[in-house]
Amino acid sequence: MLIPLLVALAMTAVSFTLVGRRLLMLYRIGRAAQPVEPGRVGGGRRLAAALRAELVEVLSQRRVVRWTGPGVAHAAVFWGFLILLLTLVERYGALFQRDFALPVIGRWAVVGFLEDLAVVAVLAAVATFGVIRWRRSPSREGRASRFFGSHNEAARFTLAMICVEMVTLLLYRAAQVATGYFPYPDGAFVSEWLGGLLEPLGSDVLDVLEPVAILLSLGVLLAFLVFVVHSKHLHILLAPINVALARRPRALGALLPVHSGGKPVDFDDPGEDDLMGRGKIEDFTWKGLLDFATCVECGRCQSECPAWNTGKPLSPKLLVMALRDHALAKAPVLLAGSDAERAALPADVLAEAERPLVAAPADGGVVDPEALWACTTCGACVEQCPVDIEHVDHVVDLRRHQMLFESEFPSEAGVALRNLEHAGDPWGGGASHRMDWAADLPFPVRVLGEDGEERLPDDVEYLFWVGCAGAFDETAQRTARAVAELLHRADVSFMVLGEAETCCGDTARRMGNEFLFRELARANIETMDAAGVRKIVVTCAHCLNTLGNEYPQFGGSYEVVHHTELLARLVADGRLTPTERVDATVAYHDACYLGRHNGIYDPPREVLATVPGVRLVELPRNRERSFCCGAGGARMWMDETTGTRINVDRTDEALALSPDLITAACPFCIVMLTDGVGTRRQQGAAAEHVEVTDVAQVLLRSTANSQAAGSQEVEP
Ligand code: SF4
Ligand code: SF4
Structure with a gap:
């Protein structure tokens, strides 16, 4: 095994060198960015939160498995690869010593079984991904596909590489079974079956096949590693780091204050060089750049985004990808050690560095202002993102620079600001x-x-x-x-x-x-x-x-x-008693800032459930997957001229349930839904009797004639 061993070590050295160079380059880009805000890294509580997130988000794949089909497939690949790390040690070990077995567990049949099971699970998952990607491909679904705009060729190439890796892995294990050097006496059901098929080849062939299969499987894996760090599959390495460093519990609810140089900006006495938001890619913190590099391009955010779903140019996925691609393309300029070095860079790299971060596509902008101002800050993207990317923070940081430094914002917004x-x-x-x-x-x-x-x-x-x-x-x-x-x-x-x-x-x-x-x-x-x-x-x-x-x-x-x-x-304490019947089919709309941003889903439903006669019906997109009414992110004060109107889209979803009342628990939602019903009425839709109202008003109708009870303090 000397020659195979030398070949394996040489392949490993080449692969690690290429990977190391790439990672060093990515690290240096991060160094060129802004420091993170205080409390993002370090400290016991932060560490505990990071560990918990690794267990809950990464190891359990909780966020991913919410999307049943692709989620289970992704979890199978993730857990499968974790188990198959054992076979990596076994492969290198076999090159040093042909009958190598993992210390302690290396001859335990359960381990052999789990390794084979992992291969089967990964192959089944790859097949599932193949079917999903074909059925939901942009060529079939157009803009409605969550893969619209993703690097789909690279994704297909990855699936193919995983398949080849699994096949070569099985080939080496089967050859080992046939030559008698396989560490597991039983349990590895697939390897044993394949080994039986290979036995007729004879020992001369098998003695060659075994190291060749090991080298093939290692070669594919090492090439895959190089591909990973040069592609969107970088998330395999970066996702655990990004999840560990994410805002906890989530990047929803409060926005962060404006930070510059890792400190909050003192608006009473701002420094001359203080950043007011992000005007250049290097104005983002290194955590921001880490976010962009971690994107899986899964499109879960895009498929939930109210702006994208109603025909606006904003997709949180495409926004993140554009910022990532720009950061990588501008990297040589950011990393140039001197003006002379910078001046010697190719013209296209220098041109990339000159692109304005926010400007119309015709003016070479990285982010289209129409996309930037289309965001309702609803948080659906943050909620769905399996790698904890903080889209809303980035959108608002880009807006801050436009507002505070460039004075560029939709003119209608100016009216609200003046007011x-x-x-x-x-x-x-x-x-x-x-x-x-x-x-x-x-x-x-x-x-x-x-x-x-x-x-x-x-x-x-x-x-x-x-x-x-x-x-x-x-x-x-x-x-x-x-x-x-x-x-x-x-x-x-x-x-x-x-x-x-x-x-x-x-x-x-x-x-x-x-x-x-x-x-x-x-x-x-x-x-x-x-x-x-x-x-x-x-x-x-x-x-x-x-x-x-x-x-x-x-x-x-x-x-x-x-x-x-x-x-x-x-109501629960008996201080309000709904007694009057409100015979109505009631649809309830979850406001983004009540639900996703603050986790309040049950109380409005509990109130409605206490009212006699109310038949509560759920909108198809409800609770954490609720669809925005279109008013958040100050969109209430801006025109909506591109695509269909978000509020009308949401109203249609509610009207499809044939409700008597559409309820919400936020005045912004009620304004938008009332407008939506009005629009449909004008267009002759059968919405004549439908009323939009707050949950409190339904309760008031039911308590109209009841007496207040007691006067004890309400428990907080
Ligand atoms: S916050 Fe809402 S509107 Fe903004 S990008 Fe995310 S999903 Fe789209
Ligand atoms: S931002 Fe998150 S949810 Fe959106 S495509 Fe990237 S990884 Fe998927």
Whole structure:
């Protein structure tokens, strides 16, 4: 075995050299990028979270197996390859010593069985992938295919390589069985069967076949390794690292503050060189670049994206791929040691380096501005991504540079921004109209400061955060009134800020205007801290997210509950008793910022389930796979002229259930769905009787004549 051994060592050396050079180059690109924000790496808690993620996300393949067919196939390949690492040691061992066996476990029949089973599982998985890729290929499904835009040739080549690797692996094992050097006396059912077929070849042939098969299988594997680090299959190496370094629990909920040089930017005294978002590829942190390099191109994000599904140019997958390809193409410029070295680079590389990061395709942009501003920040991509890529953070970071540095943003967004600056709300209603919503209520709503008090009195349990929608949008005003009435009936004491409330800042932040967001957040925190606020109830999913998850970044820490959580508790505690029948088929739409971003799925359903007569029907895309209404990410304030309208698409999904009521628990969703129903009505669709309403209003109808019970404190 001396010659095969030397050949194997030479192949290994060549492969490792090529792989090492590539990995070093990737590492140097990462070094050229921005440092990560504090807390991303290091620390005991971070390590514990990373280990847990490795177990839950990577080893268990939890996120992947949610997509049953391809998920199970992927898990089979992953676990199969883990088991087959043992055969790698056995192959190298056999070149040194023909009857090599793994120490301790190497002659145990169970191990031989598992290795053969792994080969069968991997081959079955590859066949499954082949069928899925054929059935769902872009040539058959066009843009609807989740593989649209992926490097499908490379994927097919990979499947072929895996097949060849499995076949050569079986060939060497079968030859070993036939020559009598196979370490396992039994258990390896496929190898033994194939070995029996090879036996008639005779020992002379088998003595040659065995090392040749080992070299072939090692050669394919080593070539595959080189291919992996030069292709999108780099994820095989990078995914565990990316998962370990991902934001926990997920990159949903709060956005990160603007960071530059690994530190949050001090907007009161910004440095001259501080980055305001990402304007060049090297402005991303190395974790950002790691995200881009880790993309599997599986298209799970693309298939869930509301923008992509309604014909917009935005696909989270294509966005990530474009940024990755640009980073790799620009790498020689980033890594050039001197101006002279840079100037000597090929013209196409220099041209790539000059491409603007965000500009129209005709102007050579890496990211199309129309795609960038089409994002609703719904988080469907983050939710689905099996390797924990943080799309929403990257989108907002790109927007921040456009907004704060280039002053480039959709003109309609400017109207909302001006309203926020001058009136404190995107509607432009103004502080003096903030209490209009409460005018017709049959009881007085207590407003902080109205009776001269500066702090919430001791008998007040909740600050009712009305929100800009609740204050100024007609449909949301109805929800605000319904919630106020329900709280009043349940004897829950609450107060509102009235004119002292300003926009929570969600719209400004998701547009990328961090400066304005900070101003709004600070003003609100100052007001609430001065008033001694501890517990807040909100009716808007965006307010919930901003007050609960983002205000702590600025020192404002409160216990924030969504009205459906509080109402569900009040009903469960017997303080609200739905008695009147509401005979209706009710469809419930999960708001992205309530569900995916904050994990609140059950309370709205629990409230509806308590109402007599309600027949709750689920939309096909529900809970974590809910389809956005189209209003998030400040899209509420921008025109939607490309493709079909997201809200109409979602409305159609609800109308297909023939509901009497379409419910939601976020005023933005209700505005969008109401608009969707209106559009279909105008077009003559049978939606005449369908009403869009908040969950609270359904509960209010059912409790219309019931008495409030008790006056005990609501348990948090
Ligand atoms: S956040 Fe939503 S809209 Fe934005 S890219 Fe992801 S899936 Fe698409
Ligand atoms: S970003 Fe994530 S979900 Fe989207 S294609 Fe890449 S790996 Fe798949």
